[in-house]
Amino acid sequence: MMATKETEKTAPPIQVKTLRKSFGKQKVLNGIDLEVAHGETLSVLGRSGTGKSVLLKLIIGLQRPDSGSVRVHGQEISGLARPQLNEIRKKIGFLFQNSALYDSLTVEQNVAFPLERHGDLSDAKRKKRVRELLSTVGMEKDSDKLPSQISGGMQKRVGLARALALSPDILLFDEPTAGLDPITASEIDTLILKMQKEGNLTSIVVTHDLPSARTISDRLALMRDGQIVIEGTFKDLQASKDEFVVQFLNRSS
Amino acid sequence: MDSSTAADLRDTRKISPTASMSFLVRFFEWFGDLGFFCFQLVRAIFLPPYEAREFAHQLDELGSKSLPLVALAGAATGVVLSLETRDSLVSFGAKSLLPALLVVSIIKESGPIITGLIVSGRVAAGIGAELSAMKVTEQIDAMEASAVDPYKYLAATRIMSCLLMLPLLTLAADFCGIFFGWVTNTLTEPISLQLFIENGFRHVTFNDFLPPTFKTAVFGLIIGVVSCFQGMRARGGTEGVERAATSSVVLSSLFIILADVLLVRLIQVFFP
Numbered sequence: 401m402m403a404t405k406e407t408e409k410t411a412p413p414i415q416v417k418t419l420r421k422s423f424g425k426q427k428v429l430n431g432i433d434l435e436v437a438h439g440e441t442l443s444v445l446g447r448s449g450t451g452k453s454v455l456l457k458l459i460i461g462l463q464r465p466d467s468g469s470v471r472v473h474g475q476e477i478s479g480l481a482r483p484q485l486n487e488i489r490k491k492i493g494f495l496f497q498n499s500a501l502y503d504s505l506t507v508e509q510n511v512a513f514p515l516e517r518h519g520d521l522s523d524a525k526r527k528k529r530v531r532e533l534l535s536t537v538g539m540e541k542d543s544d545k546l547p548s549q550i551s552g553g554m555q556k557r558v559g560l561a562r563a564l565a566l567s568p569d570i571l572l573f574d575e576p577t578a579g580l581d582p583i584t585a586s587e588i589d590t591l592i593l594k595m596q597k598e599g600n601l602t603s604i605v606v607t608h609d610l611p612s613a614r615t616i617s618d619r620l621a622l623m624r625d626g627q628i629v630i631e632g633t634f635k636d637l638q639a640s641k642d643e644f645v646v647q648f649l650n651r652s653s
Numbered sequence: 654m655d656s657s658t659a660a661d662l663r664d665t666r667k668i669s670p671t672a673s674m675s676f677l678v679r680f681f682e683w684f685g686d687l688g689f690f691c692f693q694l695v696r697a698i699f700l701p702p703y704e705a706r707e708f709a710h711q712l713d714e715l716g717s718k719s720l721p722l723v724a725l726a727g728a729a730t731g732v733v734l735s736l737e738t739r740d741s742l743v744s745f746g747a748k749s750l751l752p753a754l755l756v757v758s759i760i761k762e763s764g765p766i767i768t769g770l771i772v773s774g775r776v777a778a779g780i781g782a783e784l785s786a787m788k789v790t791e792q793i794d795a796m797e798a799s800a801v802d803p804y805k806y807l808a809a810t811r812i813m814s815c816l817l818m819l820p821l822l823t824l825a826a827d828f829c830g831i832f833f834g835w836v837t838n839t840l841t842e843p844i845s846l847q848l849f850i851e852n853g854f855r856h857v858t859f860n861d862f863l864p865p866t867f868k869t870a871v872f873g874l875i876i877g878v879v880s881c882f883q884g885m886r887a888r889g890g891t892e893g894v895e896r897a898a899t900s901s902v903v904l905s906s907l908f909i910i911l912a913d914v915l916l917v918r919l920i921q922v923f924f925p
Contacts, residue, residue, distance in 0.1 A: 462794050486800035500795035502787075514799040517702070562799070 411474030412437050413570050413602040414459060419468035420626075421454055428454050430626030431468070434604075441596060441603040443613035445648070446623030452606040453497065456572045459604070460492055461485045472570065490518055493563030497575040499555040501547040507534070507558050508543040514565045533561040537591060553584035560591060564599075571595070573605040577612045589615045610649070622648060690808075690882045697804035698813065708810045715776050715811065716818030720825055726771045727826030730763050731755065731834035739841065749852070752844075755834040756853035761865045762917070764827040769872035769909045771826075772819060774902055777880040780811055781901025784884025785894045793885065808885065812877030819873030823866050860924040868916045872909045879905040 416434040420427070428451035436442045444452050457463045459470055461477050470477050472488050480488070501510050511530045515521060521529060534540040537557040539550075547555055556576060563571060576592060577585035589612050596603060596616070607613050613620055614634050621631040622645060630637060630645050637645055734755050742748045784807060787793050796803045835849045880901035887897040 457794070460798050462797055482802065486802075489798060489800040492798070494795070494798040496791050496795055496798075498790060500791040502792055502795070503790075504783075514801065517799075517801050562795075566799070 411471065413473055414604065415469070415471040415474075416455075416459070417469040417471075419455070419458060419470065420466045421451065421458060421463065422466055427626055429458070429465075432623075432626070432628060434621065434628070434631075436602055436604060438602055439596075439600045440619065441605060441617045443605045443607055443617035443620045444623060445607060445610065445613060445620060447648075448608070450623045451626050452623060453574050456494070456574055456604065456606055460489060460494055460572060490566050491568050492570045492572060493566070493568035495556070495559050495563045495571070495573045495576055497578055499547070499552075499559035501555055501558055501562070503547050506544050506546055507539060507550065510547070510558055511561045511565055514562065518566055529565070533564055534558075536564075536595075537561045551584075553580050553588065556580065556588055557591065560588075560595070564595065567599070569599070569601060571601050571603040573603065573607070575607055575609075576605065577607065577609045585609065585612060588612075592616050686886060687878075687882055690804075690885070691878070693804040694808055694812065694878070694881075697802055697809040702805075704806050704810050707806055708813060711810045711814035712818060715772075715779075715814045716822065719772050719775055719818070719822055722775055723768050723771050723822045723826050724829045726767050727759075727764060727829035728833040730767050730826070731759060731830035731832065732837045734758060734763065734830070735834040735837035739838065748842075751838060752835075752849045752853035753856060755838075756831055756857060757861065759830040759834070760827050760857070760862050764830055765823050765865050765869045765872070766909070766913055768819065768823045768826045769869055769876075769913070770906055772815070772822060772873070773876050773905045773909055776815060777876050777901040777905040778898050780877070780880035781884045782894055782898040784881060785887030785897035788885055788887045789890055789893050803885070808877075808881040811881055812874065815873035815877035816870050817873070819869040819876075820866050823869045827866075864920040864924045868913075868920065871912055871916060875908045875912060876905045879908060 412435050414434065414436040416432055419429050419432040421429040432455060434442070434455075444455065446452055454463065458465050459472065459477075461470075461480065465478055472492070475488060477485060477488055501507075502513065505513065508530055511533050512526060515526050515529060531540060531543075534543055537560050539554060539557050539561065542550055542554065547558070550558070560576075573592065577588050580588065592603075592605075593616055595601060603616075605613065605616060617634075619632060620634060620637055622629045622637065624644055629642060630640050637649060640646065735751070738754055739748065739751060742751050742754070784793070787807070793803045793807070796806065831850075831853065832846075835844070835846055838844060838849065839846075883897045883901045883904065887893040889896075
């Protein structure tokens with residue numbers, strides 16, 4: 401069902417209801433309910449293989465749910481045809497776990513890739529926009545390099561610049577600090593916070609990194625066996641007596 | 654080996670009903686996925702926007718860069734055909750037929766099939782490996798997330814390039830085959846190139862030349878579709894990339910040979 405302009409303005413940017421997804425006999429998501437308000441950042445935590453990345457892919461329509469509902473700006477996305485889905489995707493930036501930069505394109509070409517295909521910027525304006533984005537993430541000096549010639553942390557920065565290229569109002573982060581040293585991870589956190597403040601963005605961050613989640617999130621949700629065990633601020637999680645929550649916080653902190 | 658272990662081994666050699674069912678399911682699943690892929694592909698080819706720059710890049714990457722290999726294979730075919738047929742024709746006292754035999758066999762069959770198989774080896778492996786690596790490293794997902802259609806940007810451009818370039822590469826293989834056939838022949842018994850060509854093409858009609866050359870567009874379609882399909886449905890890590898690259902070459906070569914059988918018969922019927 402198409403959302404009206406009014407619904408798009410008033411509805412929370414992301415609404416997930418009783419979402420279920422299985423791969424073969426393995427139930428990955430087993431009835432997830434989530435809502436992220438405008439300008440809010442929600443971190444989704446949990447053990448490996450609990451379906452956190454799948455949740456992000458369902459939100460952006462890279463995978464289809466078995467049942468349940470995913471609404472972006474009030475519009476149900478499951479069942480949408482590719483052109484309509486692409487219109488929604490233009491409003492969402494996605495930072496992949498391993499950055500997923502196109503390895504045959506340079507840093508500059510990677511960031512320009514979405515801009516060349518959407519919007520009507522002239523060549524000069526597009527180049528200016530790419531330079532601005534690369535400068536924001538501190539990668540303007542490496543614009544001619546290939547992804548294989550830069551470090552993991554730098555790849556994350558370029559991935560972030562590419563995710564921001566179409567000026568989205570929603571950002572999805574899949575393990576933004578995974579595999580990075582603590583200093584680089586902290587730099588990425590600072591960059592994410594800066595982006596969120598400047599763009600007033602709504603974000604979902606999937607992570608194992610509790611210190612990072614505390615820094616960049618307004619709320620946290622902890623997943624186990626395809627379900628959300630607890631959702632709230634870090635203090636709410638700390639106050640929980642649930643054995644799994646206590647174990648997760650103790651191990652992560 | 655005790656008896657229970659031997660019995661276990663015998664049991665594993667039998668194909669269980671579950672295993673054969675699973676094979677059947679995978680077999681039909683493959684065709685189902687291929688049907689879906691072709692549907693997406695047709696939509697991507699005909700509906701705007703078009704990826705003109707990437708298409709031009711692929712024409713160069715898949716076509717121009719295959720030219721030296723195809724030319725070399727064509728030349729080798731010409732040399733071998735000239736060497737092999739000469740002795741037989743001399744023994745029948747029909748060595749004057751050598752140019753005609755060489756030209757006809759190259760333009761009707763050797764040139765097209767050699768080009769198809771050589772390009773299948775080079776291009777199908779390349780496309781299969783590249784797209785599968787992009788798939789397993791989430792680059793194709795990243796493209797979709799950027800609202801860019803990978804069927805349009807990755808598959809349609811490569812498949813259309815293969816389809817267009819194969820007939821052109823076949824012409825190059827034909828030319829090199831005939832030219833080096835003449836070189837081989839003239840080393841044994843000098844004959845001018847003009848006379849060789851005149852004798853060779855005296856009985857050749859457009860029906861001998863055009864349909865076999867254009868049938869290679871079908872080979873190009875097979876190479877493009879099979880390798881893009883295998884690449885874009887890859888799963889797993891490096892193992893998935895290796896599987897996709899190998900299966901792209903094996904399946905496209907196999908389908909080219911099978912398609913050739915059908916196309917030769919169709920050409921005989923429609924262009925007698």
